Every structure is written in structure tokens, then in C-alpha cells.
Amino acid sequence: MKKVLYKLIRSVHIFSFAHFVIDFACAYIVFHTLSLDRMWWLSILVYNFCAFALQMPIGLLADKLNRNVTVVLLGFAFVIASYLPFIPFLLLAILAGTGNALFHIGGGIEVMNASKGRASTLGIFVSPGAFGIYFGGMLGREKSIPIYWVLGVLIILSFIILLHNAIKRNTFVTENPPVDFDFVLPNNRGEEGDNHNEFYKGLLMIVGLMIVVGLRSYMGIALTFPWKSTYAFGILYICGVVFGKAFGGIFSDTFGRKNTITISLLFAAIFFSMAQHPLFGVMAIFLFNMTMPITLHIISQILPNAKGFAFGILTFALFLGYLPYYLNKIPITHVGIASIITVVSLLILLCYCKGEKNVS
Structure with a gap:
């Protein structure tokens, strides 16, 4: 039964969909709430720094930790925390950006480990994020869907990822190789x-x-x-x-x-x-x-x-x-x-x- 379920929800499928959801949720909260900040220019810089620049040190820590799904779920937790009411704008930017970075690193390593050397798997993983940013930003500006809908999807998806990991390996320890920085040309x-x-x-x-x-x-x-x-x-x-x-x-x-x-x-x-x-x-x-x-x-x-x-x-x-x-x-x-x-x-x-x- 476990094998049947796992075939239905391969890592690349679930993390690709999760990539769309995380980027949607981050874009939504940025344009729904963070855009109200009078110092928007600073908040958006902080968000982008946390979301992109921080992935390099987080990536090194994730390589050593060897618990990719834990990093993914921590990313979900950070993004969910950014939806809390009445938090300072700068803290919202840090939480959402860092959550985005944690998800991308944990999910990215998990997909790369499962890719068996194929570039196609990586393309399938990274591509839905652009849809998430586009539609999340659009709906966030319009405030056309309730904020709790996005929160609900984040919470449900985090439990699905937890279930997927339990079906796949029954442990949070993943398959990252021992870390070294030797170049393979x-x-x-x-x-x-x-x-x-x-x-x-x-x-x-x-x-x-x-x-x-x-x-x-x-x-x-x-x-x-x-x-x-x-x-x-x-x-x-x-x-x-x-x-x-x-x-x-x-x-x-x-x-x-x-x-x-x-x-x-x-x-x-x-x-x-x-x-x-x-x-x-x-x-x-x-x-x-x-x-x-x-x-x-x-x-x-x-x-x-x-x-x-x-x-x-x-x-x-x-x-x-x-x-x-x-x-x-x-x-x-x-x-x-x-x-x-x-x-x-x-x-x-x-x-x-x-x-x-x-x-x-």
C-alpha cells in the first residue's frame, strides 16, 4: 500500500505543487499586507534578501543537517507565522522571506536527490513558482480572497508533506551525501x-x-x-x-x-x-x-x-x-x-x- 501511495505522489510532484503554494502565499502576504508599510522600499529589500541571499548559508546548514523535509516544514512554519495579525512589517518580511528560503532549499535538495541526474526534474520543480508569484501578487493586491484560505492551504499541505515523508522513509533523516566542497568538473x-x-x-x-x-x-x-x-x-x-x-x-x-x-x-x-x-x-x-x-x-x-x-x-x-x-x-x-x-x-x-x- 505504501508503494502504491508513494508512486501516486512522487517527490517532484508534491514539491513542485508546494513550490507554487509557497510562492503564492509569500507574494499574497507581501502585496496584501506588507505593501501597506510606509517604508515599503526597505521591507521589500529585506524580504528579497531573506528569500534569496539567505539560501546560500541555509543551504550549507541543510546539507549538513541531512533532514530536508524538516527544513521544508520549518519553511512552512515561518510563512504561516508571517500571516499572524498585528506583527511589525519588518518582522513579516523576515518571516516570509526566510520561510521561502527554507522551503526552496529543503525542497530543492530533496528533488535533486530524487532526480537521478536529470535536469527535467529540476525544471518541473522550479517552474510553478512563477505562477505562484504572479497569481499570489495579483490576488494579494486585489484582496479578492480571504487570507484564511491561503493559511488553510499552507497548513493542509504541510501535513501532506509530512505524510509523504512518512510513506517514503519513516524517518526525517534524508539521503544527502557527506558534505565536501571538492569540485567535480x-x-x-x-x-x-x-x-x-x-x-x-x-x-x-x-x-x-x-x-x-x-x-x-x-x-x-x-x-x-x-x-x-x-x-x-x-x-x-x-x-x-x-x-x-x-x-x-x-x-x-x-x-x-x-x-x-x-x-x-x-x-x-x-x-x-x-x-x-x-x-x-x-x-x-x-x-x-x-x-x-x-x-x-x-x-x-x-x-x-x-x-x-x-x-x-x-x-x-x-x-x-x-x-x-x-x-x-x-x-x-x-x-x-x-x-x-x-x-x-x-x-x-x-x-x-x-x-x-x-x-x-
Whole structure:
């Protein structure tokens, strides 16, 4: 009976849905309540710092703790606590942001452990979050659903995750490997090399991935088109983000990492140059986001024994990419800039794939 139940609710399915719910709940409370803060600009910075930058140290702690579901449930508890009435705005931002970070790290490690080296699993896990942010933010602004509905879903889902874990392993101890920070480079796995050179090669690869992710983050918040403000094309835009992330991992596993990176970003750069037309813009967003699970897959292979920390490195890059827009409020309105950023991302990722033949 346990095996039947577990097949019905695989880790990737339950944590992908939970990703949607957590991001929905955080976006809802941010726009429903936190937006009332007179120092909104500070509160939103604190929220984003906790939600993204904190994932790196939390990831390291989670790797060592080896209790991923405990970290996930702690994330739920923090987000639920942010819904308490009459708490200070700054505390709300810290609770919601830290809860978001805890969930992403615990769920991310759990899915990476279950992925068996597949990028598609990572794409399926990360993609629903964009839907959660979009619809949670929209409904939070409108205050169109009661706050206790969101709370109820959070509480019920936390019990479902608890049940899922009991069916899967009967313990909170998970399958994280012993933590070490030895880089495993893709072009010489299983070969002995100069440890000094390997360290700098691995570090350079991680910096390259951080640049790609930081640029994607900046594009995500700063890219503006007039047609995005319409309801129909706004929905299509967010669908492009979600399905781009989901299909990026699937295509990488099916057609190869290098082929997926080259085709998706090359055509994204072309479509961005015509993005004044909404259909070309949506296609560009779809293709541009296909590299999201691929970058996560790459860094999890470089640091296979510190997956939470690796996950956190890239979310820290997301925070760094958010800062320029937060500080300057300069949107990307010229399609040529989007195309240039896409080409830069393509060149960086192709350098990573150089000489890579059989790694997907």
C-alpha cells in the first residue's frame, strides 16, 4: 500500500505543487499586507534578501543537517507565522522571506536527490513558482480572497508533506551525501588532475553561472513591454516563463545540454529583437528561460556533495541581479539590450560546454 501511495505522489510532484503554494502565499502576504508599510522600499529589500541571499548559508546548514523535509516544514512554519495579525512589517518580511528560503532549499535538495541526474526534474520543480508569484501578487493586491484560505492551504499541505515523508522513509533523516566542497568538473570526471588548477576552473565555472543567473534575474524584473500590461498577454508572458523553465530541463535531457543552450538562446536573441510584437516577445521569454534548470543542473554536478549550498549560490546570484533595478529603477525598454544580454549568456554557457560531448 505504501508503494502504491508513494508512486501516486512522487517527490517532484508534491514539491513542485508546494513550490507554487509557497510562492503564492509569500507574494499574497507581501502585496496584501506588507505593501501597506510606509517604508515599503526597505521591507521589500529585506524580504528579497531573506528569500534569496539567505539560501546560500541555509543551504550549507541543510546539507549538513541531512533532514530536508524538516527544513521544508520549518519553511512552512515561518510563512504561516508571517500571516499572524498585528506583527511589525519588518518582522513579516523576515518571516516570509526566510520561510521561502527554507522551503526552496529543503525542497530543492530533496528533488535533486530524487532526480537521478536529470535536469527535467529540476525544471518541473522550479517552474510553478512563477505562477505562484504572479497569481499570489495579483490576488494579494486585489484582496479578492480571504487570507484564511491561503493559511488553510499552507497548513493542509504541510501535513501532506509530512505524510509523504512518512510513506517514503519513516524517518526525517534524508539521503544527502557527506558534505565536501571538492569540485567535480564535467570534462574530466573520474580523472586525477592538478587540484590547484581544478579549484580555479571550478570557481570560474561557478562565477560564470552566477553571471548568467544574475543577468536572467535582472531581465526578469527590468524587462518591460507595453503589451505586458494587458491581461491576456500578461498571462501568456508568465506562461512563457513557466513552460520555458519546465521544457528547458526536458529538452536538455532529450537533445543534449549544448544543443538546448545553443538553439534556445540563439533564437531567443532573434525573437527579442522583434519583441515589440507580443507573440515574438512571449516566444523570446519562453526560450530565454529554458536555461534556468540547466544552470541549476550544472552547478549541482560541480558540487554534488553540497547541493543545498550550490542551489543557494545561484539564488544569491538572483538577489545580486535584482539589486541594480532596485537601486536605480532603470527598466529595459530597448529590445536590443535584451538581445545583447541573451547573447552574452549564450557565450558564457557555450564556454562551459566546450568539449562536452556526453554530458546532458
